[in-house]
Amino acid sequence: MSAIYNASRRDFLKTSVLAGGGLILGFTLPGAARFAEAASVFSPNAYIRIASNGRITVVCGLSEMGQGVHTAIPMLVAEELDADWSSIEVKQAPADPAFNNPIFGMQATGGSTSVRGHWEPMRKAGAAARAMLVAAAAGKWKSKPSDCRTEKGMVVHKSGKKLSYGRLAHAAAKLAVPAEVKLKNAKDFRILGTSMKRLDTPAKVNGTAKFGLDVRLPGMLTAVMARPPVPGGKVVSVDDAKAKAIPGVRQVVQIPGGVAVLAEGFWAAKQGRDALEIKWDDGPNAALSSEGVSRMLTEGAGKGGAVGRSAGDVGLSVAKRLQAVYEAPYLAHACMEPMNATVWVKPDEIEVWAGTQSQGPSQGILGKVGGIAPGKVKVHTMYLGGGFGRRFAPDFTVDATLLSKISGKPVQLVYTREDDMKAYFYRPASVTRFVGGLDSRGKAVSLSASVASPSIMEASGFMKLPPDGVDQMAVEGIKDCPYDIPNLRVEYARREPGVQVWFWRSVGHSQNLFFLESFVDEMAVAAAMDPYEFRRELLSKQPRYKGVLELAAQKAEWGKPLPAGVHRGIAVAQSFGSYVAEVAEVSVGKDGKVKVHRIVGAVDCGMTVNPEIVRRQVESAVVYGLSAALYGRISFKDGRVEQSNFHDYPVLRIDEMPRVEVHIAASTELPGGMGEPGLPPLAPALTNAIFAATGKRVRKLPIDSDQLKHA
Amino acid sequence: MISLSINGKKIKVKDSPDKPLLWVLRDTLGMTGTKFGCGVALCGACTVHLDGEPVRSCSVPLSAAAGKKVVTIEAIAANSVGKVVQAAWVKHDVPQCGYCQSGQIMSATALLAKNKKPSDADIDAAMSGNICRCGTYNQIRAAINDAAQAMSKGGRT
Ligand code: FES
Ligand code: FES
Numbered sequence: 001m002s003a004i005y006n007a008s009r010r011d012f013l014k015t016s017v018l019a020g021g022g023l024i025l026g027f028t029l030p031g032a033a034r035f036a037e038a039a040s041v042f043s044p045n046a047y048i049r050i051a052s053n054g055r056i057t058v059v060c061g062l063s064e065m066g067q068g069v070h071t072a073i074p075m076l077v078a079e080e081l082d083a084d085w086s087s088i089e090v091k092q093a094p095a096d097p098a099f100n101n102p103i104f105g106m107q108a109t110g111g112s113t114s115v116r117g118h119w120e121p122m123r124k125a126g127a128a129a130r131a132m133l134v135a136a137a138a139g140k141w142k143s144k145p146s147d148c149r150t151e152k153g154m155v156v157h158k159s160g161k162k163l164s165y166g167r168l169a170h171a172a173a174k175l176a177v178p179a180e181v182k183l184k185n186a187k188d189f190r191i192l193g194t195s196m197k198r199l200d201t202p203a204k205v206n207g208t209a210k211f212g213l214d215v216r217l218p219g220m221l222t223a224v225m226a227r228p229p230v231p232g233g234k235v236v237s238v239d240d241a242k243a244k245a246i247p248g249v250r251q252v253v254q255i256p257g258g259v260a261v262l263a264e265g266f267w268a269a270k271q272g273r274d275a276l277e278i279k280w281d282d283g284p285n286a287a288l289s290s291e292g293v294s295r296m297l298t299e300g301a302g303k304g305g306a307v308g309r310s311a312g313d314v315g316l317s318v319a320k321r322l323q324a325v326y327e328a329p330y331l332a333h334a335c336m337e338p339m340n341a342t343v344w345v346k347p348d349e350i351e352v353w354a355g356t357q358s359q360g361p362s363q364g365i366l367g368k369v370g371g372i373a374p375g376k377v378k379v380h381t382m383y384l385g386g387g388f389g390r391r392f393a394p395d396f397t398v399d400a401t402l403l404s405k406i407s408g409k410p411v412q413l414v415y416t417r418e419d420d421m422k423a424y425f426y427r428p429a430s431v432t433r434f435v436g437g438l439d440s441r442g443k444a445v446s447l448s449a450s451v452a453s454p455s456i457m458e459a460s461g462f463m464k465l466p467p468d469g470v471d472q473m474a475v476e477g478i479k480d481c482p483y484d485i486p487n488l489r490v491e492y493a494r495r496e497p498g499v500q501v502w503f504w505r506s507v508g509h510s511q512n513l514f515f516l517e518s519f520v521d522e523m524a525v526a527a528a529m530d531p532y533e534f535r536r537e538l539l540s541k542q543p544r545y546k547g548v549l550e551l552a553a554q555k556a557e558w559g560k561p562l563p564a565g566v567h568r569g570i571a572v573a574q575s576f577g578s579y580v581a582e583v584a585e586v587s588v589g590k591d592g593k594v595k596v597h598r599i600v601g602a603v604d605c606g607m608t609v610n611p612e613i614v615r616r617q618v619e620s621a622v623v624y625g626l627s628a629a630l631y632g633r634i635s636f637k638d639g640r641v642e643q644s645n646f647h648d649y650p651v652l653r654i655d656e657m658p659r660v661e662v663h664i665a666a667s668t669e670l671p672g673g674m675g676e677p678g679l680p681p682l683a684p685a686l687t688n689a690i691f692a693a694t695g696k697r698v699r700k701l702p703i704d705s706d707q708l709k710h711a
Numbered sequence: 712m713i714s715l716s717i718n719g720k721k722i723k724v725k726d727s728p729d730k731p732l733l734w735v736l737r738d739t740l741g742m743t744g745t746k747f748g749c750g751v752a753l754c755g756a757c758t759v760h761l762d763g764e765p766v767r768s769c770s771v772p773l774s775a776a777a778g779k780k781v782v783t784i785e786a787i788a789a790n791s792v793g794k795v796v797q798a799a800w801v802k803h804d805v806p807q808c809g810y811c812q813s814g815q816i817m818s819a820t821a822l823l824a825k826n827k828k829p830s831d832a833d834i835d836a837a838m839s840g841n842i843c844r845c846g847t848y849n850q851i852r853a854a855i856n857d858a859a860q861a862m863s864k865g866g867r868t
Contacts, residue, residue: 064808065808066806066807066808066809066845067807068807197804198804198806200806200809201800201801201804201805201806202801203809204806204809204812205797205800205801205805205806205812205816206744206784206785206787206788206797207742207743207744207745207783207784207785207787207813208744209809210743211746211809211810213743213746213747214743216741216743222738247727264738265734265738265739266734266737266738266747267730267731267734267738334844335808335810335844336746336748336754336756336808336810336811336842336843336844336845337746337748337808337810338747338748383808383809383810384808385746385808385809385810386808386810386844386845387808388844414747416750417748417749417750417751417754612804616804616807616847616850619846619849620807620845620846620847621846622846623843623845623846623848624844624846627844645749645750645751645753646749646753646754646842647751647753651842651844652846652848653839653840653841653842653848654834654835654838654839654841654843654848654851654852655835655836655838655839657846657848657849657852659849660849
């Protein structure tokens with residue numbers, strides 16, 4: 001891949017002019033950059049290469065972390081190109097402004113933005129290529145383009161003559177990129193909306209798929225680091241004599257993040273790291289504890305803070321008032337592949353191989369670390385062994401860059417599972433206090449929510465708390481409460497216990513919708529109403545919410561008796577432009593153990609690119625959400641993270657896996673995101689079912705089965 | 712020097728006897744198909760076959776593998792059961808991120824080699840040591856059932 005992009009950009013200037021200022025902001029025109037290619041390869045833009053043998057390569061700037069983007073993006077291109085799907089291949093793009101994510105304005109994958117951001121640009125790229133192939137064919141036939149149509153990788157003349165895209169590639173490559181292209185009507189789609197097989201499957205069943213940890217370079221050293229056991233801690237002294245005595249250990253290096261042992265291979269590096277004798281200064285967080293965090297947040301939620309939304313008067317007198325305090329813990333992402341990066345700092349460039357969600361920003365950050373211009377930072381994005389937001393963070397690439405710079409060698413920095421678990425970048429702990437009011441007929445008339453949590457925006461390093469003082473990510477899911485409640489108030493109290501927080505699959509929605517959808521259930525109970533009907537009434541002005549709520553209820557046969565001991569709960573949420581409702585069917589043993597039998601999901605994600613991938617993403621989010629709700633908790637004691645590996649940070653396994661059904665609502669709306677929206681309704685559907693089963697309201701995650709014991 | 716049989720090839724390595732087989736494979740031999748997930752036999756990502764038995768290579772010292780037959784994901788297609796399992800994985804498009812799938816396929820192959828018609832409980836028992844953070848468990852189960860059926864029909868999925 002690099003050889004291609006090292007070549008001079010033959011058409012760069014020409015297309016830059018065509019694309020106007022669109023090159024960096026991305027995608028205002030399908031042109032963007034055209035990279036130099038062998039003459040026989042037709043490359044109308046940075047995203048498409050058509051070889052004379054007819055193979056079509058879609059170059060994808062987004063990171064594949066399981067969400068299926070390496071299939072969805074090619075589908076967008078192939079649709080408008082009228083390609084034969086079986087001729088499509090996908091290649092990972094380098095870091096380059098041509099691949100900026102239009103929603104972020106930088107090259108990065110996250111926020112369930114991939115399909116939303118590239119829905120039009122990638123189709124335009126395909127349509128431009130198609131128009132050029134048609135023009136090339138018309139030229140050969142001395143005919144008009146309007147006399148030609150396209151079909152499965154062929155240009156077909158009205159007389160019946162045909163030419164394949166491969167045969168036309170050479171001629172098409174000489175033509176100018178059209179300034180305007182027409183896109184298909186959705187009703188004419190034949191690739192979009194179908195469950196095309198994933199393009200990355202073959203490599204992922206035979207061991208050939210290359211993840212960040214699989215990078216092997218000549219002369220490469222492996223680094224394992226000792227990091228401060230308390231956030232903000234510092235090294236006082238290091239005795240590395242024992243570490244250096246381990247065969248294969250080559251160097252011990254101290255950097256701001258900790259002390260690294262560089263060795264030949266992981267095993268020597270890890271043994272070396274374990275043999276380091278380090279005195280730490282624990283710093284100001286030495287007394288950090290989960291109880292302390294909980295107290296701080298509960299105090300904040302009690303006090304309230306910056307106002308994020310205010311309508312009517314939540315102080316009005318009501319027939320019934322109820323209040324509750326909800327709490328969620330810090331969570332680790334626990335991606336299957338522990339964090340790692342391989343970096344080679346050379347005199348005039350830096351090469352990076354990493355499973356990263358943020359290749360664009362990495363260029364700037366690592367350029368700064370390595371003392372080189374961002375354009376000289378070459379990022380090779382590897383397959384990501386899970387992302388979930390964690391791989392947006394720069395900690396592993398920054399430290400690997402420092403270590404390569406200091407050692408002069410290519411360095412692969414590897415986090416052990418324990419390192420990964422204890423490396424922070426957690427989903428923030430959060431507490432929300434609700435007060436709700438019902439009128440005499442049991443209708444919800446007021447709701448106030450006071451959220452206390454750390455600010456992800458401030459922690460991100462690239463966002464700031466907005467002038468109103470409300471961290472959008474701390475209140476999302478509550479602030480946009482869709483229920484028709486006339487008196488509504490949402491406040492945010494920022495509290496910072498001192499732990500680096502980060503984006504975690506569905507971000508604020510992950511805890512806030514557990515809070516809101518549980519409390520709405522409490523209101524339904526207080527109103528003596530069925531929780532489904534209660535929501536439905538309050539959603540009469542929200543057709544898409546109501547649509548998925550009804551679809552989920554219908555498919556789960558809400559109201560129909562279940563086997564003895566099994567109970568249902570329901571919840572609905574919108575996040576990242578998609579609407580998802582879920583019904584959980586649950587039983588609770590006398591010992592308090594929760595068994596999840598079935599999850600029925602309904603999703604409205606607008607127009608669907610690939611229904612099977614949509615269903616799988618919801619199912620994946622269900623599993624991720626179940627792991628969090630049942631087990632997920634990062635806790636602190638004496639400043640130290642108490643969890644270390646999968647024995648004390650358990651995740652769902654196959655023997656606990658419920659049946660999952662996902663139903664997709666037909667829609668002509670623009671596509672929403674799908675990597676995250678399946679998660680938010682899971683926890684409340686589950687805990688609402690637990691309430692139905694036991695009469696016990698879970699207000700704190702993870703679920704504590706001791707509290708659910710019953711005779 | 713320790714002698715090993717890996718995917719049918721005799722190999723000699725100079726590593727120390729206590730180095731886990733996983734790192735001999737990944738670092739000494741550059742065979743990166745076998746994955747590192749936890750290092751302590753909790754996740755199954757590193758599963759390989761040792762004389763046909765599924766083992767967590769992160770927790771098998773090189774000395775324990777000496778003289779035994781090691782089979783990894785790279786050669787699983789050469790195994791008649793493994794080939795069917797792989798085909799079922801492709802048919803069901805099981806992988807998402809894919810990182811756990813080498814281990815899943817190794818565990819599933821070992822299961823089906825011994826048990827041609829595993830029940831749900833058999834699948835739970837054989838596969839619950841393999842974590843998938845992407846949540847592909849239902850597809851894994853479906854693919855195993857499909858592979859079992861294919862084997863009963865002579866190996867086609
Ligand atoms: S890496 Fe061996 S079981 Fe997890
Ligand atoms: S496919 Fe990602 S961990 Fe299993």
